[in-house]
Amino acid sequence: MCGLAGIVLSHPGRPDEGTLLAMRDAQRHRGPDQAGVFVADGVGLGHRRLSIIDLAHGRQPMVDEAAGLALIYNGELYNFPSLKTELEALGVVFTSHSDTEVLLRAWQQWGEDCLSRLVGMFAFAVWDVRAQRIFMARDQIGIKPLHYGFTGAGDLVFASELKGVLAHPQVDRTLDPQALEDYLALGYVPDPKSIYRSVRKLPPGHWLSWRAGEAQPTVRQYWDVSFDRTSDETADGAIAKLRALLDDAVKSQMVSDVPLGAFLSGGVDSSAVVASMSRASAQPVRTCSIGFDHDGFDETVYARQVAQHLHTQHFERRVGSDDYALLDTLAAIHDEPFSDSSALPTYRVCELARTQVTVALSGDGGDENFAGYRRYRMHAWESSLRARLPLGLRKPLFGLLGKLYPKADWAPRPLRAKTTLQALARDDVEAYFHTVSTTSAAMRQRLYSTRFKQELKGYSALEVFRAHAEKAPTRHPLSLAQYLDMKTWLPGDILTKVDRASMAHSLEVRVPLLDHRLVDWASTLPPALKLKGGTGKYILKKALEADLPHDVLYRTKMGFSVPLAAWLRGPLAQRVREALLGGAVARSGYFEPSVLEQLLREHASGRADHSATLWKLLMLDAFLRHTQQGISDKAKVDA
Template sequence: MCGIVCWVRANGQVHTDDALFKKMTRSLEHRGPDGEGFYVNKSVALGHTRLAIVDIDNGQQPMSRDTTVVTFNGEIYNFPELKQELETIGFVFETHCDTEVLLHGWAQWGSDLINKLRGMFAFVILDKLQNKLYLVRDRFGIKPLYWALADDGDLLVASELKALKLHPKLNTDLCEQAIEDFFSLGYIVEPKSIYKSVKKLAAGHYMEVDIDDFSSLSEQPYWVLKDHLNSDYEDVESLKHEFQQLLSESVRLRMMADVQVGAFLSGGVDSTVIVGSMSQHTTQAVKTSSIGFDLSAYDESYYAKKVASHFQCDHVNTSVSVNDLSLVDKIVDIYDEPFADNSAIPTYILSQATNKYVKVALSGDGADELFFGYRNHQMFLFEERLRKIIPSFMRNSLLSGVAKFYPESRFIPKLLRAKTTFEGLSNDKIDGYHNAISISAQKTLQTIYSDKFKRMLNKYSSLGLFRSLAKEVGEQESLKQVQYIDFKTYLPGSILTKVDRASMANSLEVRVPFLDHKLVEWGLRIKPKVNLGLRTGKKLIAKSFAKLVPSYILNRKKMGFTSPLDEWFRQIPLETLESRVLSQNLLSTDYFDIQGIHNILLEHHQRKKSWINYMVFGDFRIVFKQAEDG
């Protein structure tokens, strides 16, 4: 994988600050330690750091052919077929890499090329003939791309926010809506970033830029998720065969590389299916890696080792102590902006260990969103069925009262933890789902937001965003609306962001077979009942791969990839934690109620409640995720 940077001077000014541009590019060296390259043409400067995976000797970037130049981050898995088609037309290739296919493909088809691409990608193309620039991002947001207009009018583009922040004219005023996203969901929903001036190019979008005029910058979709959302597939026997074929092809394509390819192996169904499929496409032992904790409640490594033995993999397991806090500050630097997924730390450790053996690893990400694999999906189905039975007046009045007074404690047996369920049933379906997946209840946020910040939000909330997304596909059944919300928010904002930053910080490329767009387009048409029941999700995966995946994996309870952050943070003295959380940076914003934050920290240390997510907000940190009570 790679890091890319683009800097276009406003009003046709010529580039003169080579030192700053090179510094911005080199800030992404972790994404590509195998080489760097720069291209400057009048007002346009393109930078690149390379992680060499395909055509190691000849794939240097930025790459130019005739009047087209590209800096590219990603992999185009169908580039051999596109190359053959272009050669038939008459194009002559100097390399065997996918980057050159982008150049000749753009010369032949223009922006229509994007729809032909099968892969994960973020790239910037300079078309000197038209004097235009094109920014492009893959369909699901696997690869990141930030862009901004600086205060001096210059256009800045980069793979990560840290490169843009080096520009002295970047406006770093905080985005209030992004803060609300973060404190309610644990991540920032694209296209927002933590800064008002910086946007993330949305998944499945591209932007055409007139180099002489930045006055009308707008993103355009080339792939629209809701166009593929349906419920017309339900013949399980037919679906099983199609699924096997589609996933096998997706895995085979993602094993393409001039370096060895391995896999993350958690011991869950998704990663086991990937590793099992990989073993069918190679005669060599698949290199797999897993992570374990010295606290059994968080440790899946036993199952990972068992699966590795079953498929005769070359397996490595890394063990982590629950008392290890050494990476907390490192994670702050990696993610650049607020990010509260508590599996970021183990994902970083796993990537670091995996990089010692391979440059590329396959993962099972995306399966839960596509095939309804989260426990929240099961709870949503349960609540939807109850909503059909219980009259609305009872749900709105009686159950809301029960939810208010029902005890809230992680120490209550799971079968009796019904507070979230009661709250969900007393709300609209989308409100209930938002409440279930939020890391902070709305009532809690009201205790830590200052009156000033509440006014600044001007009634914006992540809940309102969820409602708007649900309306976009309002003709679909409820579970399809939830799936749409997951794909538009949680998948790109949390899951894919987590894996990209953690892996690329260790110069490791992670590929995601479940997010092949042909597989996703097929999967989005499957009726929810094919995958989801009250006790289990991803039923089609289990049925389709019953002969491949050992029964002890298919029948075990989903554990989830997480870390013991609640215990980690109890290792820090309360006074020390408060001094870091209540830093001058936080206090200077005047966005938060200090007493409210103090109460949360005190409750956590006294074990009255468990606030288990490590939250990062610029230079201040806060423990702020209440333990699941549902």
Template sequence: MCGIAGLFHCGTPKPVDPARIKRMCDALEHRGPDGEGVWTDAGVGLGHRRLSIIDLEGSPQPMHAADGTAVLVFNGEIYNFRELRRELEGQGANFRTDGDSEVILAAWQRWGIDCLERLHGMFAFALYDRKRKELLLARDRLGVKPLFMAPLSDGSLAFASELKGLLAHPLLRRETDPLAVEDYMTWGYVPDHRSILKGVEKLPAGHFRLLKHGQPAPPPRQWWDVSFAERKKGKDADLSVELLHHMREGVTSRMEADVPLGAFLSGGVDSSSVVALMAESNRDPVTTCSIGFDVAALDETGYAEKVAGLFGTNHHSRTVQPDDFHEIDRLVGMFDEPFADASALPTWRVCQLAREHVTVALSGDGADEAFAGYRRQVFHAREEQARALLPEFLRKPIFGGLGAIWPKADWAPRPLRAKSTLQSLAQDGATGYARSLSVIPPEIRQKLFSDEFKRELGEYRAEQPFIDLMRNAPARSGLDRAQYADLKFWLQGDILTKVDRASMSVSLEAREPLLDHRLIEFAAQLPHRARVRGMQGKWLVKHTMERYLPDDILYRPKQGFVTPISDWFRGPLAAEAKAISSSAGLARTGWFNPRALAKIADDHIAKRADHGRILWQLLMLERSIKHLQVVR
């Protein structure tokens, strides 16, 4: 796991200053403290920071092909590199190292752009072909590893693993994109199709760019997608056997490392399943790490300890305290862009804990998106059944009218909090699901934003790209479309961003075995009954893991990795909530209505409403603006 950065002149090749590449890489030192390297040629420069995981001494980067005609900087892991190496050796390739980086170079020289389909793993890399004068930028299928890009005024394209790598370049513009602010206030993060800074792009997951000197920079091209358009047939028992095979393959392929390896363990289905399969294939005890909270309703450490006991792991745990809030500026610095998933704090803490014991940690991320494990997906499946029974001309006035008058009772038991469901049923499936996933619905955003900022946004609404993604999905049902959008939008923008930045901030490599693309492709073809049965999501996974895990792990209500921010903003952090409405940083932007912000804080503290997530979003936005030193 590493950090990469570089420059490429699409027009006339100009000299590239190695010191400039080094400064970009120095900003990424946390991603690779074990080594560094810079290489430049006419019109191109590549830089690398290395975290040594495999072939600890023998694979420095930038890496040159054996014949010197190609140069690579690479962030990630190729899990099938040994099989590819054997195949390439059989076709005449020679290797000087024992790592996966040289295999990428040989694969490019043998298969060209088709090499991407042969690479199984997580990666973002830049490969310069010195004979063709081409630069290949590529990102893995699911977007586990990031890659930021920005055209500069001198005609070059800058790229880096994190935005901070681009920020180290003096020619980068620091002007905020108002559409990204609308996106952020809707989702709590800036999605992959946009950046907080104008001109900065993120290479989409499963895409590549092939750049050539003297030619205009082409847009990204997709090389992989997942389809929900086909259905597997077979009995539950047969599907379960196939699922277990894919899960084992995903876990065991990610256990190769020349450094200590362990796992995150929350006590939920997914991380517990990963630990169970690790223990099955490993003679030595698995090292596991978990984080708890000082709020009993959110604390899962007891379940984690139970799983650790079942498999005899070497278990470590720690508790997140409210005064961890004082680390907010460090969180902001990790993400660069505003990022308001409050579980980033415990994710960072569990990464810190893991790094004290291991260099690589396996996580359970991805299964909820792929197998319909989120409550919102199960509800959406039921809502789609209701939509099929009632035509829109009836649904819209009935449910829309009820939704308008139904109180937003955040304090009430869940069955009585029907406002969101009624509002969703009044709309089509894609619009309703986008609403269920958003943090701040459009009617509240309209109250928070200033009149000037609303005029600047025009007709743009952050939900529309998500809605378009669902409507155009290669899918057969509403549930398929929801899962496709979760995999292509939410997973990359929120979950994988959180894990990558939190783990890399402490020089820890996080691997996601349940995001093995073969497992994802298998899951996308499962019949509905294998995903949702009754009100039980992720049914086949839970059924399959019954041989390993007890029912109180598999079938208890999903808690999620949630930080108790609502309680914090009514207790030790109440003063921070009150200060948001008078924030000089937010006031200077002109984006918000100060009176509306004050009411949000007052209503939350007085327990008239639960606005904890909104307050956290505003706070993280304020600190991010300061961190980025942006121009409005």
């Protein structure tokens, strides 16, 4: 993996090399092995490299003066050998064995059309000297990040991470109120927004082009998951095809010139990847797992069972349930508010893996591809009920019942009907948004100060889901929920979490279940092959029965999480109280102090579980403190 940085001027001249180096080296963790820079009229490109393939070559920026091209690239092209063969047949001569040169020649040969040929995870930028134009692209799924924005002088700046963009002193740091509303609803800032008004994220499956003199960059989508339901695949046919696609994706992602292993949680997805790796490898696969000293959150017994079954070389570490000391570290590596509490164990498993390997394969993507989340089952059931009654009847009836029914966080799950009643009063898109919003719209409205509501001007994070739903290629309730997750949750939360945690340790993580060819094929499967009789990931589990123990495949899903509610009533109680009543969150002016105090009181007493909202606010406080410290440190340097 690598870190990119670039400046494209809006006027004649050469970018300041010191600024470019600051942007590049703010991301040193992404590429500690090598560093390079290219500065010419109108452009500056910086690169930090984590060497994985062709360690002696592939230095970047890769410049071809004769062709008038300069490339910086973060990622891996898994099909680069076949692309290289195709290009050689066209007369292209190569001087290295790196996928970087293959990408440069593919761009030179086919231009933006090369994107349809790429299989991998990537973010790259190509400077065309003759056209004086920058072209940038991000992989189909959004595995690798790319941020960009404009300075006050009109120059385009970009980097892999926000910290790289923010290292440019002329990038405005005004927070985006809409992004903050998105964060409070979802726990992350979804693409294409960032927490700052002046910085955007290039969405997955998109490219961008810009040259000086153009008012705005051109941004276009080049790929989208199809959900083409013309497939009439039988269960047996789907099992055979799935195993072939998985084995092909895994085998192609095991190519590496440095030590390679895998994450193993003991769940279906990571076990599927390790089983496929074991079939492809003559040597035992190195696997890593993290456990907690809290039984309700510890899956190491299952990881150990899979490791023994597949004869892996297994490494395991247990961390204390007081591992919340990482809170400030997470704020620093994410650069914007991010509240997925599984970022803590993800950080630790990456830390463990890096002691053994430089590349690790993970099982991310299985739930989104094959409908593994419990919320999919609930959404499908609720949607079937909604279909039986018109919205004009459902909205007033269930809206009233949902309003009157008490919110019983303390009660057994079957008695917590308030959320279901509220969902029945909505359409499918709003209902699914309500399901994944860990802080409800009503709670957000109570929390926000009058000033902040005025800044929002009526905006709601629901608009993010509405916009994606309008472009969705499917209207089937289950498929639509999967599509919405692939546009929001997957790139905004899951892949962001893994990228930042792994890169913080200079570890490359690959995700075979998100090979875009497998993703697209899975989307065409009949929904009944994914969710059948209340069993999520039905076809994936059937495909793995020959490889894994039955109790691993069909046990209750636990998830990769931490005991938040207990932390916030115990060892974190004082810290969250200080943050909300006297810290950066309290001073921000975004929230009503009396409501913050009420949330703390209700959670501490056990009358309600506000852990998701309180954790978001605690992580927002850490972000604000980190941001303010950064601004303060810069002011000291400038002085």
